[in-house]
Amino acid sequence: MPSTIQEFIKHNETRFLDELFTFLRIPSISTLPEHKTDVARAAEFVADSLKNAGVENVEVIKTEKHPLVYGDWLHAAGKPTVLCYGHFDVQPPDPLELWESPPFEPSVRNGNIYARGACDDKGQMYMHVKAVEALMRANGGKLPVNVKFLFEGEEEVGGESISTYVSKHKQKLKADVALVSDTELFADGIPTLCIGLRGLVYTEIEATGPARDLHSGMYGGSAPNAVFGLIELLSKAKDADGRIQIPGIYDDVVPPAQAEVESWKKLPFDESEFLKHEVGSTALTGEPDQSVLARIWARPTFEVHGIAGGFTGTGAKTVIPAKATAKVSMRLVPKQDPRRVVDAFKKWVEENTPKGIRTEVRVLSAGPAISVNPNHPAIDTAARAFAERLGKPTVFIRSGGSIPIVGEFAAELGIPTVLMGFGLPDDGLHSPNEKYRISNFFAGIGTIARFLQEYGQNGARMLESKQ
Amino acid sequence: MPSTIQEFIKHNETRFLDELFTFLRIPSISTLPEHKTDVARAAEFVADSLKNAGVENVEVIKTEKHPLVYGDWLHAAGKPTVLCYGHFDVQPPDPLELWESPPFEPSVRNGNIYARGACDDKGQMYMHVKAVEALMRANGGKLPVNVKFLFEGEEEVGGESISTYVSKHKQKLKADVALVSDTELFADGIPTLCIGLRGLVYTEIEATGPARDLHSGMYGGSAPNAVFGLIELLSKAKDADGRIQIPGIYDDVVPPAQAEVESWKKLPFDESEFLKHEVGSTALTGEPDQSVLARIWARPTFEVHGIAGGFTGTGAKTVIPAKATAKVSMRLVPKQDPRRVVDAFKKWVEENTPKGIRTEVRVLSAGPAISVNPNHPAIDTAARAFAERLGKPTVFIRSGGSIPIVGEFAAELGIPTVLMGFGLPDDGLHSPNEKYRISNFFAGIGTIARFLQEYGQNGARMLESKQ
Numbered sequence: 001m002p003s004t005i006q007e008f009i010k011h012n013e014t015r016f017l018d019e020l021f022t023f024l025r026i027p028s029i030s031t032l033p034e035h036k037t038d039v040a041r042a043a044e045f046v047a048d049s050l051k052n053a054g055v056e057n058v059e060v061i062k063t064e065k066h067p068l069v070y071g072d073w074l075h076a077a078g079k080p081t082v083l084c085y086g087h088f089d090v091q092p093p094d095p096l097e098l099w100e101s102p103p104f105e106p107s108v109r110n111g112n113i114y115a116r117g118a119c120d121d122k123g124q125m126y127m128h129v130k131a132v133e134a135l136m137r138a139n140g141g142k143l144p145v146n147v148k149f150l151f152e153g154e155e156e157v158g159g160e161s162i163s164t165y166v167s168k169h170k171q172k173l174k175a176d177v178a179l180v181s182d183t184e185l186f187a188d189g190i191p192t193l194c195i196g197l198r199g200l201v202y203t204e205i206e207a208t209g210p211a212r213d214l215h216s217g218m219y220g221g222s223a224p225n226a227v228f229g230l231i232e233l234l235s236k237a238k239d240a241d242g243r244i245q246i247p248g249i250y251d252d253v254v255p256p257a258q259a260e261v262e263s264w265k266k267l268p269f270d271e272s273e274f275l276k277h278e279v280g281s282t283a284l285t286g287e288p289d290q291s292v293l294a295r296i297w298a299r300p301t302f303e304v305h306g307i308a309g310g311f312t313g314t315g316a317k318t319v320i321p322a323k324a325t326a327k328v329s330m331r332l333v334p335k336q337d338p339r340r341v342v343d344a345f346k347k348w349v350e351e352n353t354p355k356g357i358r359t360e361v362r363v364l365s366a367g368p369a370i371s372v373n374p375n376h377p378a379i380d381t382a383a384r385a386f387a388e389r390l391g392k393p394t395v396f397i398r399s400g401g402s403i404p405i406v407g408e409f410a411a412e413l414g415i416p417t418v419l420m421g422f423g424l425p426d427d428g429l430h431s432p433n434e435k436y437r438i439s440n441f442f443a444g445i446g447t448i449a450r451f452l453q454e455y456g457q458n459g460a461r462m463l464e465s466k467q
Numbered sequence: 468m469p470s471t472i473q474e475f476i477k478h479n480e481t482r483f484l485d486e487l488f489t490f491l492r493i494p495s496i497s498t499l500p501e502h503k504t505d506v507a508r509a510a511e512f513v514a515d516s517l518k519n520a521g522v523e524n525v526e527v528i529k530t531e532k533h534p535l536v537y538g539d540w541l542h543a544a545g546k547p548t549v550l551c552y553g554h555f556d557v558q559p560p561d562p563l564e565l566w567e568s569p570p571f572e573p574s575v576r577n578g579n580i581y582a583r584g585a586c587d588d589k590g591q592m593y594m595h596v597k598a599v600e601a602l603m604r605a606n607g608g609k610l611p612v613n614v615k616f617l618f619e620g621e622e623e624v625g626g627e628s629i630s631t632y633v634s635k636h637k638q639k640l641k642a643d644v645a646l647v648s649d650t651e652l653f654a655d656g657i658p659t660l661c662i663g664l665r666g667l668v669y670t671e672i673e674a675t676g677p678a679r680d681l682h683s684g685m686y687g688g689s690a691p692n693a694v695f696g697l698i699e700l701l702s703k704a705k706d707a708d709g710r711i712q713i714p715g716i717y718d719d720v721v722p723p724a725q726a727e728v729e730s731w732k733k734l735p736f737d738e739s740e741f742l743k744h745e746v747g748s749t750a751l752t753g754e755p756d757q758s759v760l761a762r763i764w765a766r767p768t769f770e771v772h773g774i775a776g777g778f779t780g781t782g783a784k785t786v787i788p789a790k791a792t793a794k795v796s797m798r799l800v801p802k803q804d805p806r807r808v809v810d811a812f813k814k815w816v817e818e819n820t821p822k823g824i825r826t827e828v829r830v831l832s833a834g835p836a837i838s839v840n841p842n843h844p845a846i847d848t849a850a851r852a853f854a855e856r857l858g859k860p861t862v863f864i865r866s867g868g869s870i871p872i873v874g875e876f877a878a879e880l881g882i883p884t885v886l887m888g889f890g891l892p893d894d895g896l897h898s899p900n901e902k903y904r905i906s907n908f909f910a911g912i913g914t915i916a917r918f919l920q921e922y923g924q925n926g927a928r929m930l931e932s933k934q
Contacts, residue, residue: 158782198684202783211747216770217665217868220798221753221762223746227771235702240821279690280678283823286688295688303683304694305786306777311794315625316669316831318796319772327778329785331687356750364783401684
């Protein structure tokens with residue numbers, strides 16, 4: 001990689017940060033209607049930054065909700081194509097009173113940028129733009145690889161528009177690999193590629209007992225209680241050790257390969273630190289015969305995200321509630337079929353609903369787990385670029401979360417995704433005082449530039465060997 | 468009983484109804500601050516109606532919250548004293564859209580008065596006032612018995628002020644028996660006295676898991692979930708048959724006497740009608756070896772009135788909730804000590820709280836069950852007056868609910884309470900389209916007048932025999 005690229009980055013650090021700060025000042029909160037124009041402004045900012053970088057065919061694409069931004073540069077004949085993805089919308093900043101500096105006025109403290117979106121995902125997606133700009137400038141207006149960009153403004157509210165767009169524009173978005181920077185380093189300074197994401201089946205369950213709320217004195221002892229019925233039902237979903245009791249749920253679960261398990265053991269993971277500083281409770285839970293990393297990366301879950309029913313105001317009201325609802329999800333691991341899981345869950349609910357209670361399950365989303373082959377040339381190239389830039393071997397981890405767009409790139413475009421993120425576990429995404437380490441912002445730009453450069457070479461060799 | 472009394476009532480039916488309607492038009496909703504002056508207006512209305520009836524020493528008593536109304540007539544030398552109680556505050560009328568006529572504009576349909584408070588308790592407490600007025604007019608300004616009135620405007624919000632007042636004015640409120648009309652007939656036309664009320668221990672339980680809401684992808688499988696922890700805990704409170712699993716909870720429960728059980732069997736109670744028209748679910752629940760009436764009258768309960776925790780908005784949010792709360796009560800039957808029940812519950816919570824979860828129990832109220840001896844002269848007299856007026860034998864029932872003031876009259880004043888109510892099971896207290904049957908309003912005035920008259924005679928004999 002020409003030293004001019006890294007030099008260009010070094011010489012432009014102040015400008016890059018200034019631009020990022022301008023980007024971060026736009027309160028592009030996608031879930032709040034009053035910020036709709038801010039999301040649109042952020043889209044325009046992104047489009048302009050792509051044009052300034054030398055990207056062509058830049059367009060802001062109107063959708064039903066928030067716009068998408070597309071751009072490409074496709075003159076690297078015979079070279080592979082990378083589809084860069086990121087999102088320019090952010091979570092609401094509440095609770096505001098917990099922020100030490102205003103969420104939309106970036107502030108630098110201890111080498112970190114504090115702002116909503118600093119890490120998730122403005123700071124990270126902007127690395128893609130700046131990496132391409134650096135490559136372009138250092139190569140006399142040319143890139144060593146073909147690139148397409150697709151950025152969205154709805155990631156924090158479900159990403160419906162991009163999902164529709166991807167399925168309708170397969171040819172336009174055709175690429176060899178996708179690049180997503182919306183994940184984190186396992187720990188600061190450790191080059192990390194994520195090669196597995198859990199899937200997710202998210203449901204809403206409603207229980208109905210009596211026809212209306214009843215007086216608990218007049219009917220207590222004889223009338224079914226919707227809240228208690230839902231409690232009885234859900235309590236049966238896991239045993240005391242956290243093992244899911246829904247028949248068939250573990251049928252398709254494939255244990256991670258021995259080599260992967262061994263590699264996890266080498267990660268700098270301290271269970272008591274994790275309990276104390278990340279979880280903050282008195283004990284960890286879950287299957288005792290599985291390591292913590294296995295439990296969060298390679299095992300399905302059953303989680304109740306919320307429950308509501310009956311009287312919950314101040315004081316006392318003696319009702320037997322007629323209705324109760326809960327949000328229930330199951331995280332899935334590779335090979336689990338979301339449809340089979342949905343069916344198994346519905347059957348289990350039906351068979352375990354207590355006497356006098358009726359239940360209804362509504363499926364809000366269902367997507368499979370993703371696993372990426374670490375031997376794929378793009379992943380291999382990314383791992384080497386990462387290791388070279390940070391000076392340590394790259395580790396391959398999984399994430400317990402789900403990034404739906406990665407599944408859509410796999411299903412609709414048939415391409416794997418390089419999940420190369422530069423956040424840190426304590427960056428506080430979705431929380432007050434979200435931050436992004438400045439050194440990781442520049443390490444990201446450098447690593448991505450290096451990856452694109454080397455993938456242009458390696459990927460081209462691969463394309464040749466295919467022909 | 469002089470026929471003049473019943474004649475007086477008959478001749479004044481239109482006026483009595485007109486007055487009641489004026490009373491019902493006052494939206495004396497005690498829980499809503501914006502109706503504070505309406506509750507005060509209702510107190511003034513009650514005070515005026517007592518004065519017009521010939522009651523003396525009428526006063527509107529200021530309290531921390533809503534006023535009380537007191538009045539007495541104590542010139543029946545050698546005769547016993549009856550303490551009449553009722554409440555002039557009402558529940559909010561929501562949901563308004565379900566009312567067929569405005570809640571504070573009384574409307575007569577099919578022999579019923581439709582209005583908020585028609586039955587609970589304005590219509591019923593006003594019977595006391597009108598019964599005394601009728602007795603006074605028919606007896607040339609004298610009563611056959613001494614009466615004291617104590618009416619409150621806080622019954623629907625806990626009744627704190629009256630509780631304080633009773634404990635501080637024992638001498639002023641000294642009486643031989645209390646009379647409360649805030650219950651119902653077992654069925655229309657059946658003279659009914661309630662001789663047992665369940666007690667109530669009402670608590671709030673809070674569960675804490677992680678230090679803050681966690682991302683269910685990143686931590687799911689390893690972090691304790693406050694909502695699920697609370698579900699796990701509460702699910703253990705009852706077995707599938709509804710039998711409470713808290714050790715010691717049934718220790719002091721005394722089964723009803725055989726005679727009482729036999730009398731319940733004779734009541735016109737149809738279980739399938741009860742399921743269909745009152746409960747409105749697919750099945751009744753509770754201990755299968757107990758009859759429905761025993762389950763709601765003579766057995767303790769464990770009820771979850773409401774639960775809240777985590778995300779319950781529209782759509783999907785993948786949090787592992789840090790906190791969850793539930794409102795949990797236990798109804799008590801005679802001989803159960805509320806303090807022992809509280810202790811047993813707290814101990815059970817402590818011992819059954821799942822790993823990784825912390826729980827805290829807050830006791831909001833705790834009062835014992837009440838049972839009244841049906842052989843007490845006042846009850847005996849009431850039963851006969853009731854039977855004479857309605858032309859059928861009086862039945863003795865219990866109520867599964869709790870009327871705290873009855874416990875306070877027993878504990879503070881040492882007197883039993885005649886629970887003589889004229890509501891019907893489908894009067895819809897606390898619900899839209901609350902109603903009160905007009906014929907029962909007048910039957911109530913007549914029965915109460917008859918009871919006061921006869922208790923003046925019988926009670927006097929009893930007082931004499933004591934001396």
